[in-house]
Amino acid sequence: MKKYSTLLSLLLLLIISLPAKAQEMASDMRSNGKIYVVVFVLATIFAGIFAFLLYLERKIKKLETKK
Incomplete structure (x- = not known):
C-alpha cells in the first residue's frame, strides 16, 4: 500500500x-516566434481530422441510402 x-x-x-x-x-x-509554427501544425491536424470526419459522414450516408 x-x-x-x-x-x-x-x-x-x-x-x-x-x-x-x-x-x-x-x-x-x-x-x-515559434508559437506560430505550433499553432499552424495544430490547426493543420485539426483540419485534417475534420475533413476525414466529413468524408466518413458522406460515405456512411451514401451506404445508408443505398440499402
Missing part, C-alpha cells in the same frame, strides 16, 4: 509542476 501512495504522490507532484513548465515553454516559443 505504501508503494502506491508514494507513486500517487509523485504523480501528483508531476501534474502540479507541469503548468509552470508549460507556461515557461510557451513564453520562450512566443519570444522566438
Whole structure:
C-alpha cells in the first residue's frame, strides 16, 4: 500500500509542476516566434481530422441510402 501512495504522490507532484513548465515553454516559443509554427501544425491536424470526419459522414450516408 505504501508503494502506491508514494507513486500517487509523485504523480501528483508531476501534474502540479507541469503548468509552470508549460507556461515557461510557451513564453520562450512566443519570444522566438515559434508559437506560430505550433499553432499552424495544430490547426493543420485539426483540419485534417475534420475533413476525414466529413468524408466518413458522406460515405456512411451514401451506404445508408443505398440499402
